[in-house]
Amino acid sequence: MRERSSVDIAAGEALLAVENVSLSFGGVRAINDVSFDIRKGEIRAIIGPNGAGKTSMLNVINGFYHPQAGRITFKGTTRRAMRPHAAAAGGIARTFQNVALFKSMTTLDNIMAGRTLRMHRNFFWQLFRYGPAMAEEVVHRRRAEEIIDFLEIQHIRRVPVGKLPYGLQKRVELGRALAMEPELLLLDEPMAGMNLEEKEDMSRFILNMNNHYGTTIALIEHDMGVVMDLSDRVVVLDYGRKIADGTPEVVKKNQAVIDAYLGIAH
Amino acid sequence: MRAEATTYTDTFPKLLLMNAAQRSDRPAMREKDLGIWQTWTWEQVLGEVRSFALGLAQLGLKRDDKIAIIGNNRPRLYWAMCSAQSIGAVPVPVYQDSVADEIAYVLAHAGVKIAVVENQEQVDKLISIAERLPDLTHIIYDETRGLRDYDHARLKSFVDVQKLGNQQDARASAVQWEEAIAQGKGSDLAVILYTSGTTGRPKGVMLTFDNVIKSSRNANAYDNLDEKEEVIAYLPMAWVGDHIFSYAQSYCSGYCVNCPESPETIIEDRREIGTTYAFAPPRIYENLLTLTMVRMEDASPFKRRVFHYFINHARQWGEKILNRESVPIHARLINWLGDILVYAPLKNRYGLSRIRVAYTAGEAIGPEIFRYYRSLGINLKQLYGQTEASVYITAQPDGEIHADSVGKPNYEVEVKLDEKGEVLYRSPGVFVGYYKDPEKTAETKTPDGWVRSGDAGFFDPKNGHLKIIDRAKDVGRLKDGTLFAPKYIENKLKFYPNIREAVALGDKRDFVTVMLNIDLVAVGSWAERNNVIYASYQELAAHPKVYDMLAEHVDEVNRSLAEEGPMAGAQIKRFLILHKELDADDGELTRTMKVRRGFIADRYGPLVVGLYDGSKEVNVSTEVTFEDGRKGTIAGLVKIRDMKTHPAVIAAAPIGKAA
Numbered sequence: 001m002r003e004r005s006s007v008d009i010a011a012g013e014a015l016l017a018v019e020n021v022s023l024s025f026g027g028v029r030a031i032n033d034v035s036f037d038i039r040k041g042e043i044r045a046i047i048g049p050n051g052a053g054k055t056s057m058l059n060v061i062n063g064f065y066h067p068q069a070g071r072i073t074f075k076g077t078t079r080r081a082m083r084p085h086a087a088a089a090g091g092i093a094r095t096f097q098n099v100a101l102f103k104s105m106t107t108l109d110n111i112m113a114g115r116t117l118r119m120h121r122n123f124f125w126q127l128f129r130y131g132p133a134m135a136e137e138v139v140h141r142r143r144a145e146e147i148i149d150f151l152e153i154q155h156i157r158r159v160p161v162g163k164l165p166y167g168l169q170k171r172v173e174l175g176r177a178l179a180m181e182p183e184l185l186l187l188d189e190p191m192a193g194m195n196l197e198e199k200e201d202m203s204r205f206i207l208n209m210n211n212h213y214g215t216t217i218a219l220i221e222h223d224m225g226v227v228m229d230l231s232d233r234v235v236v237l238d239y240g241r242k243i244a245d246g247t248p249e250v251v252k253k254n255q256a257v258i259d260a261y262l263g264i265a266h
Numbered sequence: 267m268r269a270e271a272t273t274y275t276d277t278f279p280k281l282l283l284m285n286a287a288q289r290s291d292r293p294a295m296r297e298k299d300l301g302i303w304q305t306w307t308w309e310q311v312l313g314e315v316r317s318f319a320l321g322l323a324q325l326g327l328k329r330d331d332k333i334a335i336i337g338n339n340r341p342r343l344y345w346a347m348c349s350a351q352s353i354g355a356v357p358v359p360v361y362q363d364s365v366a367d368e369i370a371y372v373l374a375h376a377g378v379k380i381a382v383v384e385n386q387e388q389v390d391k392l393i394s395i396a397e398r399l400p401d402l403t404h405i406i407y408d409e410t411r412g413l414r415d416y417d418h419a420r421l422k423s424f425v426d427v428q429k430l431g432n433q434q435d436a437r438a439s440a441v442q443w444e445e446a447i448a449q450g451k452g453s454d455l456a457v458i459l460y461t462s463g464t465t466g467r468p469k470g471v472m473l474t475f476d477n478v479i480k481s482s483r484n485a486n487a488y489d490n491l492d493e494k495e496e497v498i499a500y501l502p503m504a505w506v507g508d509h510i511f512s513y514a515q516s517y518c519s520g521y522c523v524n525c526p527e528s529p530e531t532i533i534e535d536r537r538e539i540g541t542t543y544a545f546a547p548p549r550i551y552e553n554l555l556t557l558t559m560v561r562m563e564d565a566s567p568f569k570r571r572v573f574h575y576f577i578n579h580a581r582q583w584g585e586k587i588l589n590r591e592s593v594p595i596h597a598r599l600i601n602w603l604g605d606i607l608v609y610a611p612l613k614n615r616y617g618l619s620r621i622r623v624a625y626t627a628g629e630a631i632g633p634e635i636f637r638y639y640r641s642l643g644i645n646l647k648q649l650y651g652q653t654e655a656s657v658y659i660t661a662q663p664d665g666e667i668h669a670d671s672v673g674k675p676n677y678e679v680e681v682k683l684d685e686k687g688e689v690l691y692r693s694p695g696v697f698v699g700y701y702k703d704p705e706k707t708a709e710t711k712t713p714d715g716w717v718r719s720g721d722a723g724f725f726d727p728k729n730g731h732l733k734i735i736d737r738a739k740d741v742g743r744l745k746d747g748t749l750f751a752p753k754y755i756e757n758k759l760k761f762y763p764n765i766r767e768a769v770a771l772g773d774k775r776d777f778v779t780v781m782l783n784i785d786l787v788a789v790g791s792w793a794e795r796n797n798v799i800y801a802s803y804q805e806l807a808a809h810p811k812v813y814d815m816l817a818e819h820v821d822e823v824n825r826s827l828a829e830e831g832p833m834a835g836a837q838i839k840r841f842l843i844l845h846k847e848l849d850a851d852d853g854e855l856t857r858t859m860k861v862r863r864g865f866i867a868d869r870y871g872p873l874v875v876g877l878y879d880g881s882k883e884v885n886v887s888t889e890v891t892f893e894d895g896r897k898g899t900i901a902g903l904v905k906i907r908d909m910k911t912h913p914a915v916i917a918a919a920p921i922g923k924a925a
Contacts, residue, residue, distance in 0.1 A: 142300065145300035145301045145302075146300060148300075148301070149299075154301070154528045154530070155527075155530035204412070208411060208412045211414060212412070
């Protein structure tokens with residue numbers, strides 16, 4: 001399916017590095033001393049059983065949670081805590097496990113909302129949609145339309161997203177994240193609740209996104225087939241600890257993963 | 267009949283040169299891209315076609331080579347056809363949703379050298395079958411997405427091929443190219459269209475430029491189409507209809523072809539363009555109507571009343587106004603008001619505000635649906651066509667519209683019936699033969715140029731219109747020799763919402779009988795309204811009141827058959843309502859929901875005996891398969907109702923002769 005050389009990635013620089021990160025909520029240790037990196041241009045999967053700390057990990061990366069210990073290095077800058085809006089400005093976009101869109105706005109408006117960070121004219125210019133603000137709007141609308149074309153959602157351009165079926169809402173959410181032109185895209189279960197055909201479509205979009213725009217992607221997914229097909233490298237978490245890290249082939253054969261994640265045969 | 271010019275432009279590349287000279291600034295093609303309609307004038311199309319043609323020649327495409335076209339309706343795929351034809355190659359459009367195996371058969375059979383495809387999906391299919399196609403040297407794609415990292419040894423983008431063409435000395439190559447075009451003649455092979463073929467392998471129908479262009483010119487004349495028409499190209503490019511509507515007729519008259527943004531956006535795109543000439547199979551009109559009715563149910567009570575008032579008015583008067591019959595002034599006034607409040611907004615929704623001619627064909631359309639659109643003032647007509655005829659055999663002339671006929675022969679088309687009732691036709695559009703299949707050609711086409719359509723029909727004695735009744739092989743005879751067309755009778759019955767399925771029997775028997783299935787939704791809601799209590803399908807089906815209601819429908823069908831000349835003897839004498847629904851799981855229907863008559867006659871043997879031995883009721887038990895695979899039996903008493911037949915109406919007009 002993909003003919004990309006894994007050599008590039010192995011030699012590639014780390015876009016993001018997580019070092020010895022720990023996070024607890026009261027007495028519960030959600031993440032326990034986890035380290036891994038995400039290299040530029042790769043598709044990195046984070047897998048693990050329910051409650052393994054996957055979503056918490058994404059929340060740490062984009063600054064929603066602040067870890068008690070450890071360091072995060074993004075594009076060469078090391079920090080312990082960060083605000084989500086700063087993460088977004090720095091080039092990290094994400095989608096959510098439960099779709100989080102503006103339900104009463106159209107697909108187009110939702111995707112345009114993803115362009116907000118890239119708009120430079122201030123509120124008053126935009127209010128009148130005149131002169132430079134208009135010119136800017138045209139540029140951004142073009143980008144939004146390219147994304148609509150890319151994700152094949154032309155037919156729902158003017159439909160309020162609240163009326164759309166779940167699979168399409170997921171696609172719109174991906175479109176909004178993509179509209180930010182992120183360097184790192186975090187996808188939290190992009191295929192949850194989808195049927196086989198929708199999963200295939202979504203896989204194609206993720207691969208094309210990576211191939212066409214060169215976006216680095218970190219995704220959480222439960223469908224093992226999808227994970228093994230899509231990702232360059234996989235990190236496996238269990239009860240907040242990292243138990244394996246490597247290419248899909250390596251991870252698949254790891255006994256700890258088979259026991260903990262895929263389950264021991266009963 | 268229209269006087270033919272003594273000389274005319276006889277190939278598509280020549281027509282393109284002519285259009286580019288005479289209509290250089292008129293739009294030839296549009297496509298919606300990134301939400302905006304992009305337009306190409308005839309002059310620009312010429313430029314695109316020339317660059318691509320020169321590129322194809324550089325890739326080694328020669329006269330008589332075959333070139334496959336696979337994808338949704340995109341401007342570049344249409345241009346590729348003309349580019350190929352300009353250097354004497356023959357385009358072979360292939361159904362874009364075919365699986366790789368089917369594509370492999372067609373490409374190998376046609377000996378395709380170059381394939382021009384829409385996108386990654388089609389490229390992947392071709393790569394997966396590449397080793398079975400030794401003749402295939404290059405694959406050219408339109409949409410570049412996802413293809414960057416593919417091995418480009420045999421793969422090229424459309425733009426790269428055009429660049430290849432443009433690298434040469436511009437003036438010299440343009441001259442050479444026009445010389446190549448001048449070499450083309452009307453009798454050359456223009457296109458090979460593979461018919462999807464419900465039985466056996468697809469057959470490649472060979473059509474010459476003369477076939478396609480003469481047929482298109484006649485069609486343009488028949489409906490007065492000119493360069494101002496707008497059509498939307500959305501049906502498969504491999505289907506002869508699209509080839510004629512979106513390519514041939516456009517080149518002949520100079521009208522503009524619009525490619526939708528994506529297959530899902532057609533309704534909206536059609537609304538934006540406002541097509542003036544349209545074609546759609548009955549299913550599409552049906553869906554639009556259902557959608558309207560469902561949405562109206564959700565509208566406010568006031569809007570609903572306004573809607574129904576004016577729709578009822580249109581039902582009574584709209585068609586008469588469209589047919590220019592005399593209509594009282596008050597009816598015209600209400601119609602005018604209705605147009606402002608209901609009809610025009612509806613037509614706008616359907617994208618049919620500016621429609622001049624809309625056709626439906628392919629299968630029978632429900633008379634209610636047909637009349638609904640006509641009553642709104644939309645000139646919806648039926649036509650009868652085949653790939654082997656370059657589409658046009660018969661069509662309904664303006665003002666002579668009947669819901670159940672397919673009209674009169676088009677210009678220069680001759681139609682006759684053989685002794686078995688099969689329709690034969692001869693016209694300038696008639697195909698040369700099936701590619702590499704002289705045997706099948708001889709079966710279908712007589713030495714003097716008549717083509718067997720495979721359909722049985724008759725000319726309505728009232729108006730001389732052709733009616734298609736069934737596939738010729740399914741048509742039988744009663745013992746007294748009367749024509750018996752089961753599907754024709756079944757379709758008439760099935761147009762009643764209360765009847766879900768019908769099975770007509772009569773071949774080699776004394777008279778016609780039918781077995782019916784009620785529609786549980788329609789009859790169920792009737793039962794609710796009329797306080798008829800029932801516990802199961804079987805109970806409802808056996809209810810005397812249901813029998814009375816269906817007897818009325820059968821009687822109406824008999825009455826209409828009585829008026830139809832040769833069909834008058836095939837009126838229904840006895841009928842029964844089956845005690846179970848026909849089901850594909852029990853093998854009674856095909857997976858595409860067509861009744862399997864022979865199988866049903868065997869399975870319900872005792873009922874068939876009862877229908878013909880005069881019994882009033884029959885005891886049966888039938889095995890059924892449940893959804894989980896378990897088997898069970900349904901047993902019960904099935905009543906049989908006798909019907910009276912109507913005397914045949916003798917037509918005053920003589921039977922219509924073909925032109």
